[in-house]
Amino acid sequence: MSLFVQQIFNGLKVGSVYALVALGYTMVYGIIRLINFAHGDFIMVGAYTLCYTIPLMVNAGMPAWMAVVLGIVVCVIVGVVVELLAYRPVRKKGTNMTALITAISMSLFLQNTAQSLFGSAPKPITTIFDLEPINIAGVSIAGETLVTILIGFAVMITLTVVVNKTKIGRSMRAVSQDRQAAILTGVNVNRTITLTFAIGAALAALAALMYCANYPAASPTMGGMLGLKAFVAAVLGGIGIIPGAMLGGILVGLVESLSKAYSAVLTGGIITSAFSDAVVFMILIFVLLIRPAGILGKNEREKV
């Protein structure tokens, strides 16, 4: 029994990171209706920034996690530059499909740039938090996991408040509901979208911090699978719905961990632990067949 609980906690560890990444995805999608496939690569940018700034922080006598401030600055700059140079011109001319393809090409561009700048070998990152694991009745949960979950909830609540209660949040919702009407009522659409990207990129830096605290290395392609899983998490929870990203992330982590732990036992070794990703994506398909808008999503009928 304690083994089962331990595997649940292992799922929480990876799930809490997915949740943090998924929050960034869902935030941008909720406002702009663009699946920003480069979001995982913003995390990679954040991870490399941490890799180089943590030693500076430690030398200056500050705690290592303070490096996230510089990480946020760099990620926001990269995010805004990507928005201004790539997404905005495409948004003016093209359709949602061209925007999606632009996002994929930006993802590849960032990966290749990182590879030529830093090489393809992963770069190790020094310890960020020095936390003891917490032991309860024979099972242990890493301190980093608790911190990640706490940050996840804090981000979730802050984003919900910002989107629903502030002036900028109101213009974000306006842009998301009807871009043309928003312009007519005097909302600066371009500024709102750029700000949304900046917030998304800042979230990526925060996710990078917690990812690197759990998995201490940066590599050019690290954002690929991470971004994909977080995207699955966001869709599972209901894309565009902020608490849905949190729920989806944790669920994907739990499914992944439990399928690694028990699929071989349950299928007599036919489905091994290597199949966990396939299991995660299969569950996504099943959930979407039953609830096409995701777990927390509302099924909206198009009015004729």
Added chain:
Amino acid sequence: MKKLLALLLAVMMILSFASCGDKKDEEKTQVDLGVIAPLTGSVAQYGTGVYNGVSLAVEEINAAGGILGKQIVIQKFDSKGSETEGVNAINALITNEVDAVIGAVISSVTAAIAPLADEAGMVVVTPTSTADTVTEGYDYVFRTCFADSFQGKLAARYADKLGKTKAAVLYISSDPYSAGLYEAFKAECAALNIELVSVQSTASKDDTDFTTQLTTIQATGVEFLYAPCYYSAIGSYIIPQARNAGYNGIVMGADGYDGVIPYMADPKSMYENVYFTNHYSKDDVNPVVQNFVKSYTDKFGADTLNSFAALGYDAVYMVKQAMEEANTTQDKEAIKAAMADINFSGVTGSFTLDETGTPQKTAALLGFKDGAEIFVESVGLE
């Protein structure tokens, strides 16, 4: 005017044929050595090590008078780690009529060039391609390193020597290197009556979370884990996650662990009880090894001093010895025969080659203490 031009071209053509004929009959005054290595791209660090080792050996040999009195001239080709580039390179080297080729570095590229070289009768020595199949069936293709199956066997023998009757495995199912080592380990465990109580895998070599698999392994109470993965995953993820999951037993791997030290997390004591088989140990007291370590470090620094450099270095000396024993630098048939019968002694050990052109040698068993590599013992199949 047109006639004159045609005549001129005809004369030039005849002359060029004539020069071709001359070249074949005449003894060359130098030894042309082709090198195919990934000098850029994702496995560039392997190729750089090999190429440094090769150029160090060539420099030493040339300074000492060359091979049979002829200086070695390198023709270098960058494979970029791609099969296509590797095939282009071997075709160019065959056209250029080089006398022998060192390469390629990674197994997939060597597998692509081996049939072409064999058909053209070009002697090829791969310093580092460990996949079992790359030399099988090709008379002209040899290697300086041991094969993957050998390392898998050694790991099982080591578990047996430590008196372990149970073992667990964590491997990358999509990676031929990792999967090959696992298969060899499994086969030898069956022969030695070691029970594999838990076999865990991951689908991607870029995976970062192994906590669940390691928790499952820890729960079986096993004390020997074979994890044939790569250095960055071992250093950053697998060992810290295993120790956090409460697994304090032995973790064993193969030459993919070479280079793990920069990736070690704190505390470094987590890496005690981690062992791997490698091609040589730079702490070996053998003077041949110490000379190599010193001249390499003086020339290139210690950063790239790895097994790849040592194997590249030895590959050149193998070619030299085979040419000297055949008493020719150009007769490829004779060089091939001498290479097959070679009795070589170098930085990466003393060995003869088996019928597939693979060395019969020992491996260095290495471990870690306080974040540094330690030489444990020399291990072989005897």
